[in-house]
Amino acid sequence: MPDPALRTGFVSLVSAGPGDPELLTLKAVRRLAEAQVVLYDDLASGAVLDHAAPEAQLIPVGKRAGRPSARQEHVNQLLVQHAEAGLRVVRLKSGDAGIFGRLEEELIALTAAGIPFEIVPGVSSASAAAAAAGIPLTRRLTARRLQFVTGADVTGRLPADINWAAIADPGVTTVIFMGQRSFPELVRGLREHGLSGDTPALFAESVGHPHQRLIRTTIDELARMMEKAEVSQPGLILYGPLAFDATPQIG
Numbered sequence: 054m055p056d057p058a059l060r061t062g063f064v065s066l067v068s069a070g071p072g073d074p075e076l077l078t079l080k081a082v083r084r085l086a087e088a089q090v091v092l093y094d095d096l097a098s099g100a101v102l103d104h105a106a107p108e109a110q111l112i113p114v115g116k117r118a119g120r121p122s123a124r125q126e127h128v129n130q131l132l133v134q135h136a137e138a139g140l141r142v143v144r145l146k147s148g149d150a151g152i153f154g155r156l157e158e159e160l161i162a163l164t165a166a167g168i169p170f171e172i173v174p175g176v177s178s179a180s181a182a183a184a185a186a187g188i189p190l191t192r193r194l195t196a197r198r199l200q201f202v203t204g205a206d207v208t209g210r211l212p213a214d215i216n217w218a219a220i221a222d223p224g225v226t227t228v229i230f231m232g233q234r235s236f237p238e239l240v241r242g243l244r245e246h247g248l249s250g251d252t253p254a255l256f257a258e259s260v261g262h263p264h265q266r267l268i269r270t271t272i273d274e275l276a277r278m279m280e281k282a283e284v285s286q287p288g289l290i291l292y293g294p295l296a297f298d299a300t301p302q303i304g
């Protein structure tokens with residue numbers, strides 16, 4: 054009877070970065086090349102998958118691939134099943150795996166099943182968006198805090214328990230993930246809580262992809278744009294005392 058411990062595989066929860074394969078870490082590239090199975094999200098697909106071995110099994114587990122209600126549970130099961138079959142598994146997540154990526158649910162499932170794992174950190178779309186626009190995320194005198202906020206709860210709407218005092222703070226760089234649809238409502242709240250409509254804003258769409266789009270504007274103007282916009286691509290919104298004046302030529 055083979056020792057069951059020897060049959061247990063290993064799961065690497067790997068950050069894919071925003072999409073540009075040059076923003077993968079060396080560790081991510083190595084794990085992809087060694088993987089026998091790669092479970093990947095919609096936003097962690099495309100050119101980054103070219104680093105997987107030709108014989109690896111590539112399994113899409115993004116929203117479009119699964120039943121929305123059972124999706125996360127299904128991903129957890131697939132991770133455990135493949136690892137229990139003794140395989141080297143990569144779970145590829147967009148940006149940095151630990152940011153708004155439902156990493157926790159997968160860690161709990163792996164721990165409960167006794168599967169060894171590691172987390173490979175990476176470049177968040179937030180860092181990549183600021184870099185693409187040629188601005189820093191913090192500023193020594195005017196933006197001494199940086200906050201990452203989700204613009205959508207499980208129903209897709211603006212979270213009801215949002216901390217308005219924190220996100221209307223003019224001395225902070227705020228990055229809104231998954232917030233394109235709710236941004237007009239968010240800006241109404243920000244204005245009510247005292248933030249100026251002229252506050253600089255950056256809209257960063259499809260960062261690190263060939264069709265990347267960057268728009269420098271203000272929160273009021275961006276809210277007007279978002280009222281009419283069709284959302285079909287991933288996008289981030291940064292606002293606060295952004296250093297647009299430092300690099301007028303980029304973005």
Ligand SMILES: C[S@@+](CC[C@H](N)C(=O)[O-])C[C@H]1O[C@@H](n2cnc3c(N)ncnc32)[C@H](O)[C@@H]1O
Pocket residue numbers: 071072096146147148149150151152153154176177178179229230231232257258259260261262287288289
């Ligand atoms: C589920 S969250 C994952 C975030 C990811 N872990 C990260 O660190 O970038 C997905 C959201 O991240 C943002 N996002 C991810 N990739 C992006 C990209 N390449 N360009 C712009 N926004 C992106 C969008 O707001 C998208 O709706």
